[in-house]
Amino acid sequence: MSYVLKYAPKVLADVVIANANVKDKLAAYVAGELKQPLILHGEFGTGKTTIANLLPSAIEGKPALIEKLKAVEFNTVYDVSALFNAPPMFYKLFTTNGQNRNYMVSNEFNFTVKAALAFRDVIDELQEHTQFIFTTNNLASIDKGLQDRSICLNIPPVSARDWLPRAKFILKEEGVKLKDAQLLNFLTKQLAVSSSNRKLLEQLEALVWDVKNPKTLVVTKSIKDLVPPKTPKPKAPVVNPLLAI
Ligand SMILES: Nc1ncnc2c1ncn2[C@@H]1O[C@H](COP(=O)(O)OP(=O)(O)OP(=O)(O)O)[C@@H](O)[C@H]1O
Ligand SMILES: [Mg+2]
Missing domain, CATH: 3.40.50.300 (P-loop containing nucleotide triphosphate hydrolases)
Structure with a gap:
């Protein structure tokens, strides 16, 4: 849903x-x-x-x-x-x-x-x-x-700070932990794009999806990639750009 x-x-x-x-x-x-x-x-x-x-x-x-x-x-x-x-x-x-x-x-x-x-x-x-x-x-x-x-x-748009308690509640319900500063940053950036709370909930859903399903960077294969490296590099998770402070 x-x-x-x-x-x-x-x-x-x-x-x-x-x-x-x-x-x-x-x-x-x-x-x-x-x-x-x-x-x-x-x-x-x-x-x-x-x-x-x-x-x-x-x-x-x-x-x-x-x-x-x-x-x-x-x-x-x-x-x-x-x-x-x-x-x-x-x-x-x-x-x-x-x-x-x-x-x-x-x-x-x-x-x-x-x-x-x-x-x-x-x-x-x-x-x-x-x-x-x-x-x-x-x-x-x-x-x-x-x-x-x-x-x-x-009924005016609300600020990121106003949204913070409810957004925290939603993340808790979804079993996702984020620092307040990160969440506030996400809310601020999203509300700057659109004052619609409808859109904000859509983006919050996408954020939860990203956090729960960290994607790995896709690296284009070349001949040298086929030779196994001596020490495999750890795969870096892709961070949702709205979270970047
Ligand atoms: N102030 C709010 N607090 C919490 N959730 C909200 C709030 N405003 C909107 N939402 C969420 O966004 C959805 C859409 O809100 P709603 O239909 O009440 O907006 P609206 O102001 O009537 O929009 P429109 O001008 O397009 O008719 C709601 O179902 C709810 O999930
Ligand atoms: Mg309406």
Whole structure:
């Protein structure tokens, strides 16, 4: 199984979050102090969808049911009202699973102007019962009225130091030992190439593979190589270039 799946955070506390504002805002949602729709925005692979999927369970204090809202498909007022205003007004009246509230998560959404206006009303009516969580790479493309009703939270890339404890945990799980300085160096170099934590996990997987399967240098054979040397040279392991300090 790829590390992106194997080491995907299972609970909100697993998510590597360094930014104090992000921590505070998420803690306020967990404490029930914030109920506005939440728009998580930022670069690719910083953890927006992961947070959106784990926050409801953190709020409920138990595994929560999440409804995935395909908001990209809202083109008309009818699309919005068909889902939210159809009898028996489910979202206004009920919650499932013994939960305090309903949770609707939507990754990427881009309404037509009319659908966005209808959705504003839905948000205003349902806010108490339903927690909306949206994720996007492009906040500017989101309806301004929806932004105004929401907490817009930028999920920024994290630093190598922030990643260090979780990366150490992953290496330990994989039975690989590296010095902190080496691991920090690896994380720093990788995060300079891409701020995506998805990419970082892919490279960490490659690193573990390299450490567990040290390759030997391939030397081109020549006639003189066929004559056995008097003292055989030890084979030098190839070091993952991201580890070189
Ligand atoms: N902050 C993080 N802490 C730990 N793991 C993370 C974090 N962010 C991302 N990951 C890993 O990367 C994978 C992809 O993350 P996720 O889908 O949440 O990113 P995203 O911000 O929604 O990306 P996109 O902008 O491309 O939609 C996760 O399954 C997880 O394995
Ligand atoms: Mg996403």
